[in-house]
Amino acid sequence: MPHALNDFISVLFDGLAYAMFLFITSVGLSVTMGLMGFVNLAHGAFAMAGGFIVVSLARTYGIDFIPALVIASVTVGLISVRFEQRLYRRFYKSTDLEQVLLTIGLAFMSIAAFTYFYGPIPKSVPLPHWLQGDVNLGFRTFPTYRAFLIVLGAVLIAILWFVFEKTNIGAKIRAAVDNRRMAESVGINVDRLFTLTFAVGSGLAALGGGLAIQLLGLTPSFALLYLVLFLIVVAVGGMGSLKGTLLAALVIGIVDTGGKYLFPVAGTFFIYVITVAVLLVKPAGFFGRE
């Protein structure tokens, strides 16, 4: 196989795995923003919390990686409900500024708390045997963990798509994103709907955080470092849009991986170029409402 083509496939593969991580982590943020217009800068902190719970469960209590992932995302999802009811709910009608300040304050607090408890050194988890090494797909081999990420992402996308498009709850969410007041006046309990999506979104973020440990490395600064990326995915894709978030995650994931491969010095420059270009042409993102 020609060298260039081989590299191209590698970049595409890694970009796809990265995109799946971005999608899993950002989709909850997109839906909650679309539903309530709530700017949740603490979303990265929920993801980070999930990651650290996985680390602790796996290393301290010897629980396997996959069950640890499930436990972490369920725990974070449940705890986030309390955050939503107690803190966030008061701020739905507040200005953007107050929402930004509240949630960035929470993000700072969580970074400090996790630094205190876990220290600033990146953590790792023992992977199960079947996720290590490479997998042979006939024409070449790929890292198993990234292949697993892509498969998991595809499964989650399918499930989310089904829930969004085919179920009653999904229809209610779509209705509320489109026109909240109209949805309320036909009897949809938007507040409860929001609590539900917030919990699921935070749980998915925690799952993303757990998956990120072996992909990106997990330190307490994760909460703000990757938050900007999640926000970019949401803004570029369009708030509250599932396919927008997916498309944006794919574009950002592949462009970032390719850019870093071709021009290592440029760092994240290309992501920002793409973001600005998309937002200048389509201010509400790919599939957002103007």
Next chain:
Amino acid sequence: MSDATLHQKTLTARQRASDYLARRHHFHWAEALPWLLAIAAFFVFSNRMAFGSQVLIMIMFAVSLDLILGYAGIITLGHAAFFGIGAYTVALASLRLGWSEPISGIIAGGVVAGLAGLVVGWFMLRYRGLTLLMLTIAFAAMLQESGNLRSDITGGYDGLPGLTFDPLFGHFQYDLYGHTNYWYVLAALAVVFYVVRRIVYSPFGQALTGIRENVRRMNAIGSPVHWRLVTVYAISAAIAGIAGALFTQTNAYVTLTVFDFDTSAKVMVMLILGGTGRLYGAFVGATVYMVLEDYLSKMSPTFWQFGIGLLLVVAVLFARRGLLGVVESASAFRWRTGAARRRFVWKTEYWKALAVAAFDGGLIGFLIGFAGNLGRADRMSLFVSAFPARVVAFIALGAAAGIVINAVYLLVTSRSAVERPAS
């Protein structure tokens, strides 16, 4: 009410409004206070003047943010971009062009940053909300990345050390203790502040407040909203650039970290702490923040970061108008007395409130106890064996704290009358 009296009332209301507008830019005696304190600080803390200059620079930076955030209502998390442009303009002019005269240097920094603000603002300010927020973050990050791309010019993250600047007016040398710098920065701040004060109290400033309060209405009455926003954005960028230029000159050193997201977030925190849209909020906020940071981050950076976060959350929940707002409320605060005083009456819903507080307190206690165990267990297995007792203790402690805090809150709110000053 007859037409005549109604007419009379409209006239007096109009008169009062125009009197208010005509008089509100007059200097109040209390406005001399911050400046007198700044001068006094020179004599009291004369060995900490290098730090004093940094405080004054951050005040100027926060004032520039106040102009767009507090008055025009533009939310940005990328204001460090203009601070950095000013900082690098001076640094590169001195290093590559040999232009090291300080006063023309800060003017150049302000002009370059202002032009950047004009161009960028013209593009960005058509958008609002999340889109605008992302564009401001992206702009600062792009500048940082492109600076890193051409680190042969900018020095990258290692920075440009050893910058030299001419003596002020060709006469005043820079001393080790930063005495000259302090007066230099204070004078610059006074000039900038005077300009900002004029802008805020001008009809232009009034229009900005109108845009903040109700964009649609300003559009409807024919105000050129976009151009007003772009203008104030450029002015604010220029001031941030001047602050950045002063930053480079006083430190004789600059790195790409000036473009950090942290720089933008920090200046926002300062402004919120002091109070937005009130000119002197930036003074209080930046000073309190810098002094606290100086003390606390030396003791423990982790606790300091937690403290800022807590401060922000508390400020948003209980003191939306910043420290100056708290001072105003406190001076208007009084316990209800006499007839106005209500006896504290127990209501059944208080049970529910206390139970919820106990639950949340317990949850927080559980999280702290649990996280403490998990985090430490990596290092010490001792904590794992002591797991249940410790966690239970934390839950009990959290629940108790929740009940106490809630009880105090119930008592205070039932007994006090907080009168907000008319805004």
